[in-house]
Amino acid sequence: NIDIGGPAMVRSAAKNWKDVAVLTDASQYGAALEELKAHGRISDKTKFGFSVAAFNRISNYDAAISDWLSSVDFEASAGQPVPQRSAFPAQSNGRFVKVQDLRYGENPHQAAAFYRDLFPAPGSLVTAKQLQGKELSYNNIADADAAWECVKSFDVPACVIVKHANPCGVAIGADAGEAYGKAFKTDPTSAFGGIIAFNTPVDAGTAQAVGKQFVEVLMAPAFSADALELLKTKPNVRVLQISLDGIKRDGASAWARGLNAQDVKRVGSGLLIQTADNHELQLSDLKVVTKKQPTEAELQDLLFAWKVAKFVKSNAIVFCQGGMTLGVGAGQMSRLDSARIASIKAEHAGLSLAGSAVASDAFFPFRDGLDVVIDHGATCVIQPGGSMRDKEVIDAADERGVAMVFSGVRHFRH
Template sequence: AFYRDLYPAPGSLVTGEQLQGKELSYNNIADADAAWECVKSFDTPACVIVKHANPCGVALGKDAFTAYQKAFQTDPTSAFGGIIAFNCEVDHVAAEAVGKQFVEVLMAPSFSAKAQEVLKGKPNVRVLHIPMPVPTGNCAWDRGHNMVDVKRIGSGLLMQTADNHELQLSDLKVVTQTQPTAEQLQDLLFAWKVAKYVKSNAIVFCANGQTRGVGAGQMSRLDSARIASIKAEHAGLSLQGTVVASDAFFPFRDGLDVVVDAGATCVIQPGGSMRDQEVIDAANERGVAMVFSGVRHFRH
């Protein structure tokens, strides 16, 4: 069963309507929520592809089609049978592109008339129309985010304040001799936002508003870094000159060395490790820029 809050946050998944397709399953709903929460956090046209509750491709673009192309390019294999979310109108060009792959759920704030005609040819695709939140205040709820995270555990409920901090450029602390460029700073904010929705341990390579490799849900941050670089290699994407987001601090320099060896030249991480200075020294030794966010994500 799928229950909704008496007073749902504006623009949340439960405020949408299903336009076509089979009934949503338990996993469909959970994955759709992960995709929608991620995509609606961007202010420019964006596409998010989710598989098993983790983003496998996220990108910004001038329109839905461009954003989809870039997101799909990150990990075409994992995108098969995925959940796709847009924060902008889906036109017939984007709908036709999406229709070429196997999709479980497709969601957007609007679909053009031509796009709806295209999607009717894919009757099994679950198509959801969800309005984007219209901010009416400064609190997270007004921006469409839940204020509390709730998780069911054995005979109880686990609750905590939701991870709703919106990182700004002014929050970043450069800790290395090398300074990030203006372009890198924008990609750092993008990568950090994506990392929020990737299960920990999360490592996200990005460049030009596009994920290039995502390492998710590993018990070792080192393994997540390796997997992210392997994913990029399999997708034929270069990691040279990319930025990297780590959802929690690097406890040792080895994780930093892995991402730099892969091609990253700029890193964002929370900081706060007992060995922060060791990692900072390693970044200076390797000639890369690194910034501390001062907050961590740690999605579970």
Template structure:
């Protein structure tokens, strides 16, 4: 039946205060319980099954288990509560070395873990029930949104020195990320280091060929692919050496000796992150003691999940932008279609534009960014800045391609790009002035394709 552990002799034995409740416990034949280990019903695993119905979910809501957990945690002065099998070993070791006694500090830590555990469990139940609609279908966004993050570290300060900060991670991160990374050397990560490293790593995950992404202030300042990660790094650095100084470098392959040497000899860098690192590479980066070297293991396909944006008094929640396009999804809207080489570059710079703050414009040639215009309030100025940056670094714009994260509201962005020598453009389309924009491209013999997908990033 449903009622097994909800009994006075169980909870009396758990909650009884030694030395205070002894006579009452003896009167009712209640034996003190000193240690409780509980595995709750697998509610989250059950409702994760797409075939799970409400009746099955309800039967997997544990009642007696959480009750024992909370009772034990409340009375942790005398009772040891264990909710994580990973703790069994250390508790047994402590008991064996301490005459079967668990220390006050350990009991307190276990009690805290127990309350965190039941809070997460109840939150999952509330999320599930709150997501059910009248017709039995589920919405992705429950009535109340409950989630739990675990503190990784406290930081010296936040985005600015007058702000306090800490870094938290999800209880079970779904894929390798900055939150799962191992730091092999260097100073502790700062608040801005974490944000920028995340931006760099998530961008470099988009590429299958050896790739490098260099980020400054959460924006890519150089991205390239190559025959090796060394070549990719050299080409990414070439885009904007000035901004790369003190930046974050991410790779989609393990850091090797040659690439590590190229970085250390060429520039000051805050963080390097890659799926792995050779012993020789680690030794070379170690020449710069303050450089933070992180490895995060190799990733697979992108995993669905939520993104959050805090606003004053509230939280915006949305699906992660995992939207992808293939060449078959593109619609050629101009008289001239892109050449095969232009198409390859268009697909490359579209992947980059997704990770540049809006309004985002990316110039690229030969699978290398040559100019990036980020975060401008008008799209035409982002286009102009991309051209200026390319010119400042001596990179050739004529013959390059351009990506825009959103549609061009006016023809001026195309006019500016054509004047700079851009030969092909990729953009979502969808403006009420699309025909005017297409006409501008045709007048300049610029090929243009529509993706039908926008990638705003704020």
């Protein structure tokens, strides 16, 4: 099924672009016909553009073949009707299309551009339509992606506020307005200049509430006409509309669910490639390890806290109750410090942690971190488990009279 002559003909035509206009996509027909009708010929500029597109098309074709063949396990494929393939081929050929140049990167002295996959997943950030506001910056895009990936993981109306790649407020509610109000309460200070994402349409009341704070980017699957009129009074706010209509749920591929199949991180002269952290915890996955059993309400709070912790930089500690975050501790070298910071954040926001649920993205290596969250009011905790000191931590939970469940899954996010 590998074509030889077709790509060779396209390459030869593209090489001779001054004399040949090579069209490789139906979207090019209009421009070619328009110039032929107007001038009887196709301009060199247009022919050169067609040539570049042709080379890119063949490059993508060859790279797809290379990726597929490089992933075949020849030994495992012996006698099999379908070749056995590795998720990590011997050669990885990245194929991306530039969306736009950016004013600068993370800092003004860095240059940057934004690229997308050849075939973007439905509901992903690169499919966004910007309705108003200034041009997106490098940091805007990175933070917007963090907020969008978190908010679309919820099946009920939700709001996520992100600052410097970390959720500083997450909540669910009956509608967008209620979810926003609860999320904002978590950390009003950090929400200043943040990125706000909704997984449900934004109405005028919600837009009015959001407009009272300084926001860099506002995202939602839809906005009412009244909401857009209100937002026009804030012309610098970048408003993005991202449809969630094409996303599928259980049993679908990562792409069909609007998720990346792999994550990539750049290191010195190399790449780290891994399967994406798309694990979704179910109630049936939880293992209660303490004498005290969590109540039904506590179980729901634990699942909510766990979902949020997945999107918080490690080490992550998240206090939650009633479908909202109360305190978030992120990105600390010590889990103990993350626990302390989360409780301090809640105190500064005037939120009580009494009766709260706590999620830790990785196990507690000692009981000290557990004691900190209990001292501040937590009555139930979810953590992966798996430490050589698990018994010490479980005994501490029993001693303090709190419920603890193990998820069996870790969510490091570096």
